[in-house]
Amino acid sequence: MTKFSRTTKTRSAVAMAMALGLGLTACGGGSDSGSEAAGDGNLRFSWWGSDPRHEANEQMITMFEEGNEGISISGEYGDFGGYWDRLATTTAGGDAPDVITMDEKYLQEYAGRGALANLSELPGLDLEKFDESSLSLGEYQDGLYGLSTGQNAYVVMVNEDLFEEAGVELPDDSTWTWDDYYDISAELEEKLGGDSRGSEFGAQDVDLRIWLRQQGESLYNEEDGGVGYSPENVTSWFEHLLTVRDDGGGPTASEFTENSSGTFEAGEFPTNRAGMGWYWSNQLAALRTASDSNISMLRVPSASGEAADNGMYYKASMYWSISEQSENKEAAAEFVNFLANDAEAAKVMLVDRGVPVNPDMAEAITPELGEADQSVVSFLDDIRPDMAEAPLPSPVGTGGVQDVVGRYVSEVLFETLTPEQATEQMTSEIEGLISAG
Known part of the structure; x- marks a missing residue:
């Protein structure tokens, strides 16, 4: 993907x-x-x-x-x-x-x-x-x-070589929380130094989906095809991205833009400039080839530290x-x-x-x-007990939502919109796409 x-x-x-x-x-x-x-x-x-x-x-x-x-x-x-x-x-x-x-x-x-x-x-x-x-x-x-x-899952990829270089232990992905993720990413950035980051942003629509699933909500309401979330939970996701940027060893807004306009192979994680990244499981071999590093997969963090609460799912x-x-x-x-x-x-x-x-x-x-x-x-089989039911395909009219989400992420990271403003405007735009569909 x-x-x-x-x-x-x-x-x-x-x-x-x-x-x-x-x-x-x-x-x-x-x-x-x-x-x-x-x-x-x-x-x-x-x-x-x-x-x-x-x-x-x-x-x-x-x-x-x-x-x-x-x-x-x-x-x-x-x-x-x-x-x-x-x-x-x-x-x-x-x-x-x-x-x-x-x-x-x-x-x-x-x-x-x-x-x-x-x-x-x-x-x-x-x-x-x-x-x-x-x-x-x-x-x-x-x-x-x-x-x-076929099926895959959205995961946290980790560069084990960079973890070892920094002297940072890999987390227990069956129990780690978002606070653990911020702390580990910040520690990686500090110890690696230079232009290295602890983590790339997880800033796509799939990241938002998983965040909302952890709150018991969804990007779309599968009964009527409308949005399926409370505004405060989208606002909290934008605030989470700011935490990654400011306190969690993540990229700057400019680096996010640079990554957005580059190729897969030129990204921070594939070029060994980030210790963690957000990718689909079937991209593991490509990431190992691009980085020439020892890359492995982890479950997504959760607020509770319970793997069953992390909102992950098998996707076609x-x-x-x-x-x-x-x-x-x-x-x-x-x-x-x-x-x-x-x-x-x-x-x-x-x-x-x-x-x-x-x-x-x-x-x-x-x-x-x-x-x-x-x-x-093996990984997809191991995580099976913790996987939740997959969402249905996106409603008619929403094919471009990934671009809408990415645009508002950029607005928040560059601080041209507050998380609250971005939530309101993005929701209005998504609802417009659904209505037009």
Whole structure:
């Protein structure tokens, strides 16, 4: 999963393209401006990510084509921000890819506007090995519009080499509190000195989600799709970020902005300039490669020090979706079935898209995993007793909320808005997105 701090482009293209174009496709059916060879087995498959993911996907495409004569697949990919701008534009123009890599933030956005096919109605897709809890994360109203590629969790990554250099002990993540987190981060910054920080900010919408879950609330009300929190709990989250900045060994506001405009590899944590960072569990191997350091994972702190109160949850890393515009839905379903249920495909993908929720695929990849990926599988299993139920996909209209949250975080860190002012304005803006959706 890409952090907000790695993507600063706005999602205005999504809202505009959706509003202008998706109504034309909401009743189903393909478009003459889709794949040039519609009906002859030609498919387009889109995704975002790093070079290793591109290479793995191209390898899986080749494997599928070799076993399915008459179906050819072309890949379309890019960075996370550009991916959604392009998908919005092509969807509005009736030229969406047949097989789409989808994210939780946009699943209901696209499904709710009729842009995605109901996977449960496609006979070529075998869902038998997927349990109800994983399938429910891809549902919208009465249909299934996204099939989970795997699961991961949002965690605190720690650079054990920097902890050792500073002479700071790793915390017991089954009992640590936010005060422990501030103290450890401050101690790391003091002992490492120079430009090193104790921790990066955890300042995305997922961080806010977890904070609110610790207060017994949620970012969205799953009953009516509105906001699901009390203003004082969002205000306390902004105040928490100021504590990280001022007393908890965190970055300055300027450093936050610099990180926000940089690449994943150039961030403070991947370049060994921060002892702790906030990432998705499936990013462990990439962080070890970028930093060339001993990186491990910890549970999120809680106010009580009880691991069961930390608000963590298993998230569908991504989804496989099929465009409602596709004129080759049968072939697209066969390809998604291959991605979701073929052991050889799983051995290529490994845990890049999360730990497979299909148990047969999880079993197939285990002997193939390197040490980092084995650590992810083991960690996700270890924390299972403390994990709470996952939230449903974000409501229609809220695909750009991660950018909204990031903008108000910046306003608070630069002190152009107080936490109270930021809470009021951000809530108003999120409610506006939901209403417009």
